[in-house]
Amino acid sequence: MAKLQKSIDKRNALIKSTIELVNNNGFHATPMSKIAKMANVSPATIYLYFENKQDLVNQTYLEVKSNYTAFVFETYDKDTSVKTGFELIWRRIADFNRTECEYSFFLHQCNNTQIIDEPSRKEGIRHLQPLLDLWKRGKQGGVIKPIxxxxxxxxxxxxxxxxxxxxxxDQFQLTEEQVEDAFLTAWDSITL
Amino acid sequence: MAKLQKSIDKRNALIKSTIELVNNNGFHATPMSKIAKMANVSPATIYLYFENKQDLVNQTYLEVKSNYTAFVFETYDKDTSVKTGFELIWRRIADFNRTECEYSFFLHQCNNTQIIDEPSRKEGIRHLQPLLDLWKRGKQGGVIKPIxxxxxxxxxxxxxxxxxxxxxxDQFQLTEEQVEDAFLTAWDSITL
DNA sequence: AAAAAAAGAATGAACATTCATTTTTATTTA
DNA sequence: TAAATAAAAATGAATGTTCATTCTTTTTTT
Structure with missing residues (x-):
């Protein structure tokens, strides 16, 4: 495949630039020419790696989403109590939001606007399955609310x-302490 | 002022069209020509009512936001118990989300992207002051978590x-019953 | 008849995408 | 091994379109 010959570095640089520019200006206000410039590449080169602008952003979304899920479930062990399991997942998500803020913000934008086309978004949704399974178990065990x-x-x-x-x-500082508060609140909200 | 001579109906039609088109296509993918067409007006006419596209969307935002707050606190009475007060506000917000879905969706987009360049977008949750006051009272009374x-x-x-x-x-149906579940969950999460 | 409001067409800039070349990399041949 | 050639990758400069905004003219209101 031709694709594999091309530089993976360039593809990554393009994706990184896309994230940064879309985060700061929004999708439609981000010209391909700027993405190219930031990735140190000619505009034409983008089209060797991606079909078009929509494809670029779809693929960026899927890539970020898959980083997200990988990170979130990396430490997860399904043979634990519901509470431990939930806490593990929840804290990884919190960490991701704090440490991978650029990724996180990008995902948020994609999830909350019309940037991404339907099929890509649909594909993104399935990723949380282990959490849904855990909740199912929690509901059966009378720990989690049956909602x-x-x-x-x-x-x-x-x-x-x-x-x-x-x-x-800059409206709010998410400190360690706040994360604790947020966790307890989250747990209170979903348990019986 | 000239402004007041012009038809308030046209201005409203423009704002309505803006909301609908931005909701469906996003701000930057919505041409002025389409907004004009949907409002049964010439593109040039938009510029009699608004400075430019940015001004149009900013003003739309301010208008929708003020409708929102007016609606949310319309039935509020601050001389009630914390629980009653919270429930009043919460249910109004739920109603707004359900019945004024277009407004609600528009606000959500504005709050979560870079569309609006209005200082007031950065004000966070300050526009919900009565709710914040209620929470303050609830914290003092040991009802609401001190977070x-x-x-x-x-x-x-x-x-x-x-x-x-x-x-x-279309991933989810927010029925009456779901609203009940959501309310109980919300209340559980913030109370001691 | 004058002023205000509205219109449609025109203008010019921005931008996604493609085209014609050039540069780099890989492969073959001597 | 080194030169020669072929293939792939990358480029900068077009291309054609879309669109925000403005201009000039027409319609409506005062």
Whole structure:
């Protein structure tokens, strides 16, 4: 395949530039020419790696999303109590939001706007399966509230995105202590 | 002022069209010509009412946001118990998300992207002052957890936005019953 | 009849994408 | 091994389109 001959470094540089520029200006306000310049590449070169602008952003999304899930479940062990398991996952997500703030912000933008096309977004959703399985077990064991996974997610995981955004906008500082508070709150919200 | 001579209907139509088109295509993918067409107006006419595209979207944002706050606190009475007060506000927000879904979605997009360059976008949750005051009282009375307002907001109010988004993307149906679940979850999360 | 509001067409800039060349890399031949 | 050639990758400069904004004219209101 031709693809594999081409420099993986260049592809990465393009993806990195895309993230940074989309984060700062939004997708439609980010010209290909700027992405190229930031990646030290000619505009034409982008089209050797990606079909077009939409493909570039879709692939960037999928790549970031897969980094995200890999990170989140890296330390997960499904043979633990529901509480331990949840805490493991939750804290990894919190870490990701804190340490990989650029990725996190990019994902947030993609999830909350019309940047990404449907198929890519759909593909992104499946990634949290282990957490859903854990919740299922928790519901069966009478630990987790027997309510929609969407509500569980909205109340326990999504707040981290919001706090990350608030932090990014300098409205709020997400310190260690705040993370503790947020965890206890998340746990309280989803348990019986 | 000339402004007041011009038709308020046209201005409203422009704002309405802006919301609808930005919701469906995003700001930068929405041409002025389409906004004009949807509002049954010539493109040039937009510039009689707004300075330019940025001004149009900024003003739309301010207008929607002020509708939101007016709606949310319309029924609020600060001389009630913390629980009653919170429930009043929370349910109004839920209603707004359900019945004024277009407004709600638009606000969400503005709050989570770089569309708006209005200082007021950076004000965070300050526009919800009565709610913050209520929480203060709740903290003093030992009802509400003594933690950052941002965390309280993230866990009890923000989930509604998330659920509205999920609904908008047809992943989820926010029924009456789900609203009940969500309310109990929200209340559990912020109380001691 | 004058002033204000609205319109459609024109302008010029920005931008995604493609084209024609050049540069780099890999392969073959002597 | 080194020169010669072929293939791949990369480029800068076009291309053609889209679009925000403005200009000139027409319509409506006062």
């Amino acid at each position: 929609s996974d969407y509500i569980l997610y909205a109340c326990s995981i999504n707040p981290l995105s919001f706090l990350m955004m608030a932090q990014k906008q | 950052s307002d941002y965390i309280l907001y993230a866990c009890s109010i923000n989930p509604l936005s998330f659920l509205m988004m999920a609904q908008k993307q």
